[in-house]
Amino acid sequence: MNNPLYPAFFRLDRLQLLVVGAGQVGEEKLRFILKSSPNAQVTVIAPWMGEDLRAALDGYDKGAGSPVPGRSQEGAAGVWHTTEEGRVAYYAREFRPEDVQQADLVVAATDIRAVNRAVYDAAKAARRLCNIADTPELCDFYLGSIVTRGPLKVAISTNGQSPTFAKRFRQWLEAELPxxxxxxxxxxxxxxxxxxxxxxxxxxxxxxxxxxxxxxxxxxxxxxxxxxxxxxxxxxxxxxxxxxxxxxx
Structure with a gap:
């Protein structure tokens, strides 16, 4: 089967990215997003934040308040700034369907199927592109393996058939491209x-x-x-x- 996906590179410094979930899944998603796009503008919504994600965010400068235009201050629990003018704003509360209104891209990163489904339903109702963790049939886009070497960026996809191959191919490219x-x-x-x-x-x-x-x-x-x-x-x-x-x- 051929891979029908069409690759695209998002300007996450210009788009608002919403990540729902701040546990292990959310930490993994956010860590790779910021590694590839340290200038990303991200809002994280979750009733609690896992220690791994908190430790990762502690590596950035922590500010105060909520810099997200049009979003209520309710639940605002911190904002972190990267050295590349990226921003991560955290809201300590449950997800609400209206949260997707201030987002361009939506990522559901929880291990609770009902929550992920609610995020998907809200995103589709608002015509937002979404990625639902571990549910390929509900994804408009995938977060694949990425190789970055200066101005060169290579995205790798096996259309979900072999993430292990994508990982090994990424490692090979990293070795071949100093x-x-x-x-x-x-x-x-x-x-x-x-x-x-x-x-x-x-x-x-x-x-x-x-x-x-x-x-x-x-x-x-x-x-x-x-x-x-x-x-x-x-x-x-x-x-x-x-x-x-x-x-x-």
């Missing part, structure tokens, strides 16, 4: 692209030439050591051979 070399390569390719002249076809041809080394080693019948092909391409973008067109240094 942080520094990946960032240097993409930065240099941007400089190279910005300096290109000529028509569209010429620019595409030049970009294809300079990135061909990414696949050069496998084409010769052997694979690179971890990050090896990437290092070759980074070096090529920085200082090409003398008989090649001048690239940015």
């Amino acid at each position: 942080e520094l070399e990946t960032t240097d390569l993409i930065d240099n390719l941007k400089l190279f692209r910005d300096r290109l002249t000529g028509d569209f076809q010429t620019k595409v041809r030049d970009l294809n030439t300079v990135t061909s080394e990414l696949l050069a080693s496998p084409q010769r019948g052997h694979r690179c050591p971890a990050g090896g092909c990437l290092m070759v391409s980074t070096a090529l973008a920085v200082s090409p051979p003398a008989d090649e067109p001048t690239l940015p240094d």
Whole structure:
């Protein structure tokens, strides 16, 4: 079966994300959200907060009050700010259907089926996109495995068939894409692209030439050591051979 999902990358600094639940499931969801998007604007609603989530939030600066536009102060129990201008606001109370009105995306992260279903019903009535923990048939989107290397971000999905493979593939990509070399390569390719002249076809041809080394080693019948092909391409973008067109240094 082919994977029919259409991948998209959300600007969580511009959207309001609601997470219902602050126990083990909520902590796992929020931790990965903030790891991938430390500038996310998140509201957490739950009658209590687990120790794991509280410990994770203690790593951020804690403020006061509720910075969520249009949301009542009732139950406001704290707000934390990340170094990337992200925000997590916590409300210590039960979920209410009207809570979804101030949200763009909704995540139900409890282990109580009735609560998760209530979140789903409210989200769909308000036409909000939602993710319901451990209930794929009620999800409009999934929170998959993610690899981040500087400006590069790769999302991995097996359409729910093998989360273990997604995890291992993420680990393989992390080993193959060293942080520094990946960032240097993409930065240099941007400089190279910005300096290109000529028509569209010429620019595409030049970009294809300079990135061909990414696949050069496998084409010769052997694979690179971890990050090896990437290092070759980074070096090529920085200082090409003398008989090649001048690239940015």
